[in-house]
Amino acid sequence: MEKLKNFDYQDCQITSKSIWSPYTWEDKTDWYDEIYDQQDYKRFLNEEAVMLPLVTVADVQRLQEELVDVYEGKKLYFQAGDCVELFEDMNEIALKDKFDFLNTISDYMQVLSNKPVVTLGRMGGQFAKPRTSLTEEVKGVTMYSFMGQIFNDYAPNIWARQPQLQRILWAYKASQMVHEHLVDYTQEKHANRTLFTSHEGLHLPYESSLTQQCQDSNGYYNLSSHFQWVGMRSLFEDSAHIEFYRGIENPIGIKVGPSATPALLDQVCTVLNPRNVPGKVTLILRLGDKVSEVLPNLIKQVKSKGHKVIWVSDPMHANTVKNAQGVKTRSLDKIKAEVKQVSQILRENHCYFAGLHLEASPDNIYECADSCDLMAKVDLGKAYQTQCDPRLNFEQAINVVSCFINHSKKGS
Ligand SMILES: O=C[C@H](O)[C@H](O)COP(=O)(O)O
Numbered sequence: 001m002e003k004l005k006n007f008d009y010q011d012c013q014i015t016s017k018s019i020w021s022p023y024t025w026e027d028k029t030d031w032y033d034e035i036y037d038q039q040d041y042k043r044f045l046n047e048e049a050v051m052l053p054l055v056t057v058a059d060v061q062r063l064q065e066e067l068v069d070v071y072e073g074k075k076l077y078f079q080a081g082d083c084v085e086l087f088e089d090m091n092e093i094a095l096k097d098k099f100d101f102l103n104t105i106s107d108y109m110q111v112l113s114n115k116p117v118v119t120l121g122r123m124g125g126q127f128a129k130p131r132t133s134l135t136e137e138v139k140g141v142t143m144y145s146f147m148g149q150i151f152n153d154y155a156p157n158i159w160a161r162q163p164q165l166q167r168i169l170w171a172y173k174a175s176q177m178v179h180e181h182l183v184d185y186t187q188e189k190h191a192n193r194t195l196f197t198s199h200e201g202l203h204l205p206y207e208s209s210l211t212q213q214c215q216d217s218n219g220y221y222n223l224s225s226h227f228q229w230v231g232m233r234s235l236f237e238d239s240a241h242i243e244f245y246r247g248i249e250n251p252i253g254i255k256v257g258p259s260a261t262p263a264l265l266d267q268v269c270t271v272l273n274p275r276n277v278p279g280k281v282t283l284i285l286r287l288g289d290k291v292s293e294v295l296p297n298l299i300k301q302v303k304s305k306g307h308k309v310i311w312v313s314d315p316m317h318a319n320t321v322k323n324a325q326g327v328k329t330r331s332l333d334k335i336k337a338e339v340k341q342v343s344q345i346l347r348e349n350h351c352y353f354a355g356l357h358l359e360a361s362p363d364n365i366y367e368c369a370d371s372c373d374l375m376a377k378v379d380l381g382k383a384y385q386t387q388c389d390p391r392l393n394f395e396q397a398i399n400v401v402s403c404f405i406n407h408s409k410k411g412s
């Protein structure tokens with residue numbers, strides 16, 4: 001067992017530029033300053049929420065080592081799961097389905113590519129959603145948007161949408177359940193590989209509460225899951241999220257959207273990975289129809305500065321549209337077109353295309369359309385269950401993975 005010590009406010013450390021602690025991000029403004037009063041959440045977290053680590057430092061370090069293999073082109077990367085996890089899915093059957101789903105698709109990827117696959121679930125903490133708009137109007141009533149069950153609930157009424165601090169603890173308990181089931185699942189040897197957990201590190205009071213210093217290495221680990229990513233909406237200069245993650249040892253993802261400039265990406269890679277450790281930073285590209293316009297310059301900058309990053313495609317998030325019924329959907333055509341374009345451009349620039357980041361579910365759903373001309377048919381019927389973004393079903397996910405393998409093989 002690694003030795004951990006609780007954070008002491010006096011015990012700050014100096015990283016690349018200035019003093020860092022798990023709480024220095026609090027000096028930066030953030031969108032949820034509008035939702036929580038800082039004194040209230042601090043009191044709640046100090047007095048009412050006892051949250052022990054959900055993963056071990058040893059497992060986080062193991063993932064980091066596996067990601068070095070990914071960086072070196074020896075392994076592939078596969079990350080998938082729900083856009084947002086829901087408390088009602090926290091039961092043994094639903095969780096086993098999700099673990100099996102990740103395993104089956106990773107096996108398929110492994111067989112087709114002849115390379116081991118490092119698998120990360122979007123689960124065990126994916127309860128916070130960054131929304132385009134903080135509020136929405138439903139039948140003439142203005143209410144908070146659904147921001148994930150760590151903040152509020154999805155039912156379209158002002159009571160459900162009211163943020164509640166107790167939800168932080170509920171989200172923790174739900175995440176704990178996922179991690180406990182994952183341990184059982186692995187021990188029962190359903191899995192022939194390790195499944196790692198990951199989520200967007202959006203809710204910083206939650207993330208910093210689960211951060212501890214490892215006495216052996218002196219580094220700080222966020223033990224809310226093995227891996228977190230910084231969302232596209234948190235990627236800007238002076239971001240509270242970048243401030244928090246610059247002091248964290250876990251491997252990290254950065255969602256790269258069309259507005260990310262080469263200079264910003266360079267700066268963020270330096271700040272998050274000052275020692276330029278391979279496998280520490282994964283760039284998750286989500287560029288949609290801007291791939292050819294934006295990606296070559298991003299690659300040029302990253303290469304010229306020598307950043308040792310893993311390149312992955314999230315072909316989902318820049319391809320979301322509302323159809324004529326006002327339902328959020330995505331077309332498989334566009335998703336595959338993005339994978340193909342990313343593959344071509346990475347190959348032309350001699351970069352290793354390591355894998356995919358998908359929103360996908362084992363359930364019997366139809367939320368993404370099989371092609372552009374079918375998007376109008378996606379409606380809010382029984383097969384549309386997501387409370388945030390539309391996910392691929394099993395068949396569609398296999399289709400996207402096959403597309404990835406076919407295009408990445410062309411380069412080998
Ligand atoms: O999952 C990601 C974001 O929360 C989501 O794409 C935002 O969607 P919105 O534009 O409906 O708020």
Ligand SMILES: C=C(OP(=O)(O)O)C(=O)O
Nearest residue numbers: 083231232233255286317
């Ligand atoms: C919010 C997400 O993505 P992005 O930050 O890329 O929009 C997500 O992965 O659910």
Ligand SMILES: [Mn+2]
Nearest residue numbers: 083359388389
């Ligand atoms: Mn999403």
